[in-house]
Amino acid sequence: xxxxxxxxxxxxxxxxxxxxxxxxxxxxxxxxxxxxxxxxxxxxxxxxxxxxxxxxxxxxxxxxxxxxxxxxxxxxxxxxxxxxxxxxxxxxxxxxxxxxxxxxxxxxxxxxxxxxxxxxxxxxxxxxxxxxxxxxxxxxxxxxxxxxxxxxxxxxxxxxxxxxxxxxxxxxxxxxxxxxxxxxxxxxxxxxxxxxxxxxxxxxxxxxxxxxxxxxxxxxxxxxxxxxxxxxxxxxxxxxxxxxxxxxxxxxxxxxxxxxxxxxxxxxxxxxxxxxxxxxxxxxxxxxxxxxxxxxxxx
Numbered sequence: 001x002x003x004x005x006x007x008x009x010x011x012x013x014x015x016x017x018x019x020x021x022x023x024x025x026x027x028x029x030x031x032x033x034x035x036x037x038x039x040x041x042x043x044x045x046x047x048x049x050x051x052x053x054x055x056x057x058x059x060x061x062x063x064x065x066x067x068x069x070x071x072x073x074x075x076x077x078x079x080x081x082x083x084x085x086x087x088x089x090x091x092x093x094x095x096x097x098x099x100x101x102x103x104x105x106x107x108x109x110x111x112x113x114x115x116x117x118x119x120x121x122x123x124x125x126x127x128x129x130x131x132x133x134x135x136x137x138x139x140x141x142x143x144x145x146x147x148x149x150x151x152x153x154x155x156x157x158x159x160x161x162x163x164x165x166x167x168x169x170x171x172x173x174x175x176x177x178x179x180x181x182x183x184x185x186x187x188x189x190x191x192x193x194x195x196x197x198x199x200x201x202x203x204x205x206x207x208x209x210x211x212x213x214x215x216x217x218x219x220x221x222x223x224x225x226x227x228x229x230x231x232x233x234x235x236x237x238x239x240x241x242x243x244x245x246x247x248x249x250x251x252x253x254x255x256x257x258x259x260x261x262x263x264x265x266x267x268x269x270x271x272x273x274x275x276x277x278x279x280x281x282x283x284x285x286x287x288x289x290x291x292x293x294x295x296x297x298x299x
Contacts, residue, residue, distance in 0.1 A: 018094065018167050020072055025160055030076040032157075033119045043115040056110035056296075060124070062097035063291040067135045069093050069165040070127035071104065074120035082112030094168050097128070103292065117294050126158075127165040128290035133283045134169025136264040144271035146278060147172045149257065153281040162284045174257075174279060182212040183234070195224040203228075213257075222246055230254050234279065237261075243273035 060074065071093050078085045085108030091101065103124075106113055137148040150166040151174050152159070163173045175181055182202045184195075192198035195214065202212050213232035214225040219242065225233060226249065235246050237260035250256050257277040258270050270278050 018164075020093075021160060021164050023072075023076070026073055026076055027080075029157065029161065030073055030080060030119065030123070033122065034077060034080060034116065037119055038115065043111075046111050046114045050111045050114060052109065052111050054110045055108065056106075056113055058106045058113060059295050059297050060103040060106070060120075061293050061295050062099060062101040062103060063293050064097075064099055066097045066128050066132035066290040067169050068095045068097055068103060068124075068128050069131035069168040070124045070161070073123035073127070073161065074104070077116040077120040077123065078106060078108075078113060081116040082109045084108050085112060094131070097290075105297065106294075113294075121292055121294060123161070124292045125289040126155075126287075127161060127168075128292060129287040130162050130165035130284055131169035132290055133287035134166045134171040137262070137267045137278070137280060137283075138170030140264050140267045141271040141278070144268070146271035146275055148267070148283075149174050149277045149279050150283050151259075151279055151281040152177070153285040155284065159284075166283055169283075171283065172277065181210060182206055183215065184212070185215045186217075195221050196228065199225060199228045199230065213255075219246060219249065222249060226250065226253060232257060234259055235275065240269055240273055243270065243275060247274040 062068070068091055071089055071091075075087045075089075078087055085106060087104050087106050089104045091097070091103050095101075097103070134148060134150070141148065148171040150163055150171060154162045159176065163176065166173060175183065184198045184202060189195055189198045192201055195216075199212065199214065206212075211231040213234055214221070214230045215234040215236050216222045216225060217236045217238065222233060222235075232255035233246075233250065235243055235256060235258045238246065238258065243258055247256055255277065256275045257279050258273070258275045259279040259281075262270055262278050262280050267278060
């Protein structure tokens with residue numbers, strides 16, 4: 001089986017294989033967010049109203065339809081405030097949510113739970129929003145052999161967890177940073193003087209394990225890249241007919257990735273051109289936050 005076939009096979013099995021991020025990555029993010037919220041004097045409202053010995057039982061609830069992501073960050077937020085807080089998850093990351101679904105039950109210090117509430121909900125809402133946005137495209141193109149991919153257009157400081165949420169939603173990750181792989185864009189070509197020179201410099205400047213992707217907006221640029229054996233090509237803002245022709249020219253010699261303001265409404269037509277991946281920046285930089293709340297238990 002070719003590498004091209006491998007990356008586009010069985011989206012459902014890929015989603016099932018999502019591995020949680022290690023605590024060493026998550027904890028600094030959560031600590032920073034808690035410190036930002038607690039500021040210089042702590043939770044003045046809870047300090048004045050809620051005695052430290054009062055216990056509470058509260059529920060994390062979904063208030064709209066979506067895909068759940070970020071439970072580990074929410075759990076950390078509560079437990080960093082008070083290690084005695086217990087969070088019993090009713091659902092797991094990747095679960096499809098409906099309004100009124102109970103996500104988790106929290107028991108422990110009311111003071112500590114309220115102090116961590118906004119931080120936990122911010123992470124849950126933001127990451128569930130990313131997962132939900134990703135799923136809106138992943139679901140639309142299921143069956144076409146094409147996968148949706150994110151970009152480096154992430155919120156500063158949240159790249160690792162936003163890209164995790166993309167995986168939870170059924171998508172795949174592009175580069176995590178500038179040190180992952182080579183992506184030759186128009187400005188690199190302008191500085192180098194030509195597509196050929198940019199590729200030759202890149203090939204000479206990196207190790208044998210580093211992949212090289214070329215961004216092109218014309219078939220002429222694509223042909224030049226293929227002559228030099230690029231690993232992947234980013235087909236930027238091409239018409240559907242041009243995308244089809246680009247896929248034909250590549251003929252399995254490189255991974256093909258389309259980009260250019262793709263939405264759930266247009267994703268199917270792009271997938272039908274035969275590209276392996278569709279890159280979508282707004283999944284991480286502009287996805288709507290999913291509404292998740294913290295409510296008192298009735299019993």
